[in-house]
Amino acid sequence: MEHALFIKLGLPADEPELIAEAQVFEERFHRLLNELNRVKKLNPELLDDLTAAVEDIIAFKAKILRLQLQCKILPGSNYPLLLDHIRREAERFLGLLTSPVPEEPIVLLLQQEVFWLRIMKEHIEFIIHLLDPSERELIEQAEAFRKTFSRLLETARDLQSMQRTKPRNFSDVLPFTMNVIRHTVELRNFKAAAHELAELCELLGIVASPLLLDHVRREADKFLNELDNLLPAVKSCDTSRE
Ligand SMILES: [Fe+2]
Numbered sequence: 522m523e524h525a526l527f528i529k530l531g532l533p534a535d536e537p538e539l540i541a542e543a544q545v546f547e548e549r550f551h552r553l554l555n556e557l558n559r560v561k562k563l564n565p566e567l568l569d570d571l572t573a574a575v576e577d578i579i580a581f582k583a584k585i586l587r588l589q590l591q592c593k594i595l596p597g598s599n600y601p602l603l604l605d606h607i608r609r610e611a612e613r614f615l616g617l618l619t620s621p622v623p624e625e626p627i628v629l630l631l632q633q634e635v636f637w638l639r640i641m642k643e644h645i646e647f648i649i650h651l652l653d654p655s656e657r658e659l660i661e662q663a664e665a666f667r668k669t670f671s672r673l674l675e676t677a678r679d680l681q682s683m684q685r686t687k688p689r690n691f692s693d694v695l696p697f698t699m700n701v702i703r704h705t706v707e708l709r710n711f712k713a714a715a716h717e718l719a720e721l722c723e724l725l726g727i728v729a730s731p732l733l734l735d736h737v738r739r740e741a742d743k744f745l746n747e748l749d750n751l752l753p754a755v756k757s758c759d760t761s762r763e
């Protein structure tokens with residue numbers, strides 16, 4: 522729902538049809554969200570509606586990105602990488618809806634880290650580009666985060682690649698993950714602080730809505746939450762292999 526809102530706010534004013542299409546998606550997801558809040562259990566019919574809506578918005582995001590790449594529409598303020606970012610997020614959501622993941626905990630952990638670290642790194646890049654150039658202190662802080670998260674992402678990809686040789690014990694993954702958690706908590710707090718500044722009208726930049734900063738903060742919390750859920754299983758596998 523929020524992705525549809527962000528796309529709508531970023532579309533150029535001379536594209537009323539695409540703006541209307543984004544609005545329809547926003548309303549469609551709003552209704553689904555209300556419905557999900559009402560029910561106790563996800564029934565098959567609702568799951569079908571949800572899956573169809575996610576498939577449709579993936580196609581919509583891809584269509585707008587394609588139009589931009591082919592220079593068929595003006596970019597407005599939707600960065601191509603932002604469109605690709607929210608398309609990937611929707612793809613992941615669709616994957617979670619349609620295929621349960623019975624992977625080995627350590628494989629799943631590394632998958633989550635590679636996915637989310639890329640997302641976290643891109644959030645920082647978007648924030649850097651949406652802040653006013655005069656916000657030098659915040660930009661400097663964000664630059665430091667960008668370096669840290671680029672490095673973490675690169676390492677996560679290396680570890681994921683090494684894990685494919687199926688070692689009996691891969692003890693580097695746990696300390697790496699603890700490091701990821703520490704930095705993600707810091708990034709989460711940075712996003713929360715930026716959101717607060719935007720709400721107080723104390724942030725210069727072209728962030729379309731303060732909600733965007735809250736959105737990326739919630740995604741950092743989601744990442745931390747997924748790691749938290751998986752860590753006990755990874756830890757117990759680790760000791761059983763020693
Ligand atoms: Fe998102």
Ligand SMILES: [Fe+2]
Pocket residue numbers: 606610640644737740
């Ligand atoms: Fe995101």
